[in-house]
Amino acid sequence: MRRFLAALGLALLAACTRAPAPVAFFAEGMPERLSDWNVVYVADGRLRLNARVEPYTLDSPLFTDYAHKLRTVWMPEGKAARYQPVDALDFPVGTIISKTFYYPVPDGGRGGDVVLRSADTGPEPDGGLALDKVRLVETRLLVRREAGWIALPYVWNAEQTEARLMRSGELLSLTLLAADGSKAQVDYTVPDENQCAGCHGTDLKSKAIFPIGPKARHLNRDFAYPGAGSENQLAHWQKIGYLTDVPAGELPKNPSWDDPAAPLDARARSYLDINCGHCHSRKGAARTSGMWLDATTRDLLRLGRCKLPIAAGQGTGNRPWDIAPGKPDDSILPYRMESVDPGVMMPELGRSVVHAEGVALIRDWIAAMPAQDCGS
Template identity: 30%
Template structure:
């Protein structure tokens, strides 16, 4: 972002971003103007309720850390995540695949790249309806004293290769599921999380779910199959799934195909029962033939408008490629 743009007052900047978002599009991107509701978010991260004091390191007492068992690849960035539910509320889990969060819920995700704390993203439920979410990224000041809302995003933030997304880009991913929340779900939390992080058992024990499940949900298959299915769920399922909510306006990415990489709690009996196998086997991947699989080809390169994932990454995930190659290589041909 230019020095001129950074110097603009907060609400003037919001108008600038809304206008710029309309012309920053390509064949794969329909950038929605930044909603005016984003302007109501605090200008400083220190005012969002994440941290307990001015140290900007210790989360508030009502802020809880969590970590999904299948993380999203973000070009090697280290991430920390937190959630805060309004006091006395619970998550609506009647649809176990698509949790609905109470109004006032806030989630934060912090990115550190090459040892530099670069940004912290805020996602807030601003109203009673499933689509009533708003989001913005806060870019950290060089001295680490605070982070400032940056609705226009920022390339190569704080001297790193990390690109901070604009507020208009956030729902290119988050708009792809009825929940709008990624990484905090029944499947993602069904494991023994670190001691300082929430998992599904903690949520049940704390009576934070309206319809608590009787047990955790286990991704089927051997270690390689589970890891591959989880990887695709986390990195591809928010765009490639057949339960994408309808939208009354443009989104930053609208895939139009039959692929479905999102895991479902009711389709975990075997690997072959998952939407991934049902929708992509023989089309996106060829059992036993990773070199002939479109999936492997598209995640092994970074070519604008063609490589996958299309959004949020500029660096090939070598470990992810190796995992999917092994998974396809070991898959039995019919």
């Protein structure tokens, strides 16, 4: 019996330490389980990254109800993304981009609906997440197939052992607990297929979807790689064979929106670029608004200064201008950011609470603009 138990113990230990199966790319179909792809997997109480799955971060991430995000990219052996100066990197067929949304939890609070509102400090040193410290909510995949990109949302179960495909979306009620003890209710929305396309359909004419975050200007920053130390992400991707055609010289870079050492204008533009610019651009779904907030727009009227709103309806809050320089209280932009009314709020998707720090940044930015009489 002792020999049997010892043998069983060794077998279980070997099973726990055995390397996972490789990442699986599905050229068609919609696998029901996140584990079918095997990009990230649960083992030994942790969410882990498979071989050649690279974590990354953005200088200014898109706001989603204070959720933290673990971002990864995987490409087939021998394939690489091609550098592009403005648009998202040109990823090869077979690419899988994942984004896992999660919240830290109070001590002993795993499995409950109370989660912590805190700054996103990224994954742990090994690139993964300790499941006794976080509540996994969903993992979204962007998969590059021959016909283009496809978006797949997977929702994690209560046991934090598996995530299932939810093509129709999901609504989760959570309570955000802040450091001062205050609480806020979050109606966290997992997007359905149409809503995924609503944001990722960055070209209104083609209707095709594309990644939003992995652009050179968002990736051009250092990242603490597990076991490799801190390194610039674009340089790292080149080194491991994930990125080609990068030009010599200085590359575009957005500052972090909350970096106090960066100029206020640059921080505000970076925030608007990632949160609004994929729709509010010359190609995006909100191009007919005439207000373009992407990084390439330089025309002050297009940026909203002294610009009359177009078909905004109740979204104006009876304010006359998208941006009234020097007067945030007279500007439509912060008014819509401060609202949670579905008929008023901007962005329209991805949040149920106000990003207080983001609103404060944009209000400060507008207040710092030289006052200007926009007329009547």
